[in-house]
Amino acid sequence: MDQDMREQLAQRVAELEAELRAGQQMLAEVEARRADIQQTLLRITGAIQVLNELLAAEPPTGPAVADADRRAADGAGPAPTAVPDQLVSQPL
Helix, strand or coil: CCHHHHHHHHHHHHHHHHHHHHHHHHHHHHHHHHHHHHHHHHHHHHHHHHHHHHHHCCCCCCHHHHHHHHHHHCCCCCCCCCCCHHHHCCCC
16 A cells, blocks of 8 residues: 555544544533433423322312402402412422
């Protein structure tokens, strides 16, 4: 093999190694993004479960609830839904 051919092969090896490093970096970024999305979905699923449990719980009774129900019955709008502040203030 002559010197010119060896230089071309060495140059091609260097190009392929650079492409490999770039591909590995891209894959690492995609996997990190996937992990972030998976964590977000896990938090959303947890929030849905908590809210569904609150909806399934027996509705609270008392003057505020009766007053809201009366307003809803009078056509003043839907009865407000009580959601604990801890759930509302947490970012997803």
